[in-house]
Amino acid sequence: DAGVTQSPTHLIKTRGQHVTLRCSPISGHKSVSWYQQVLGQGPQFIFQYYEKEERGRGNFPDRFSARQFPNYSSELNVNALLLGDSALYLCASSRGSGGRTDTQYFGPGTRLTVL
Amino acid sequence: DAKTTQPPSMDCAEGRAANLPCNHSTISGNEYVYWYRQIHSQGPQYIIHGLKNNETNEMASLIITEDRKSSTLILPHATLRDTAVYYCIVRVSGTSGSRLTFGEGTQLTVNP
Numbered sequence: 001d002a003g004v005t006q007s008p009t010h011l012i013k014t015r016g017q018h019v020t021l022r023c024s025p026i027s028g029h030k031s032v033s034w035y036q037q038v039l040g041q042g043p044q045f046i047f048q049y050y051e052k053e054e055r056g057r058g059n060f061p062d063r064f065s066a067r068q069f070p071n072y073s074s075e076l077n078v079n080a081l082l083l084g085d086s087a088l089y090l091c092a093s094s095r096g097s098g099g100r101t102d103t104q105y106f107g108p109g110t111r112l113t114v115l
Numbered sequence: 116d117a118k119t120t121q122p123p124s125m126d127c128a129e130g131r132a133a134n135l136p137c138n139h140s141t142i143s144g145n146e147y148v149y150w151y152r153q154i155h156s157q158g159p160q161y162i163i164h165g166l167k168n169n170e171t172n173e174m175a176s177l178i179i180t181e182d183r184k185s186s187t188l189i190l191p192h193a194t195l196r197d198t199a200v201y202y203c204i205v206r207v208s209g210t211s212g213s214r215l216t217f218g219e220g221t222q223l224t225v226n227p
Contacts, residue, residue: 004158033214042202042217043159056214090158094213101147102213106158 004107021076025093032074035090086114119203124222133190137203140184147206152199193225
């Protein structure tokens with residue numbers, strides 16, 4: 001079975017632009033989470049979606065938004081890009097709504113560079 | 116969120132066991148300990164998780180102390196490909212979702 005896939009792999013944008021990142025979960029998984037990883041730090045939680053509804057949000061500004069589609073794929077949108085948004089954006093999928101043993105599996109990430 | 120403390124770096128000789136410690140003294144009774152690793156610029160890879168009993172899978176073993184305040188991830192025969200950052204995470208779940216809170220992790224370097 002295919003793992004979590006993300007597109008694009010790399011992306012270069014300029015300040016003020018917006019960006020859309022995409023994620024396809026593992027088949028059968030209904031939950032998708034997004035994380036931001038700045039160079040030298042561990043990933044930071046941005047959003048979790050389950051059955052198209054937001055189930056959790058991290059400490060990120062409103063410039064960050066996401067949605068989940070009926071096929072459980074997801075998009076992360078970032079508006080008015082800042083230099084500090086340069087990071088590896090990770091998507092993780094899991095089966096359910098977040099029980100204590102609901103393991104998250106990560107995709108390879110999208111490397112966003114803001115110039 | 117229960118916080119975890121890990122040494123910033125460790126070295127291990129190839130073929131020897133790598134023992135990675137983690138302190139989670141504020142863990143709640145129903146929270147699980149998860150371990151992930153991240154090889155340079157790739158997505159984190161799930162390794163193993165446990166509640167209070169020792170766990171073993173094809174990748175590693177997880178030893179959790181009886182008071183659950185600390186744990187050790189054991190890679191029985193480390194190889195060069197095990198060089199990575201290893202994250203110990205206490206799983207938070209509830210009505211607000213099930214986020215993983217990553218710390219700084221331990222950079223494990225396996226030397227030939």
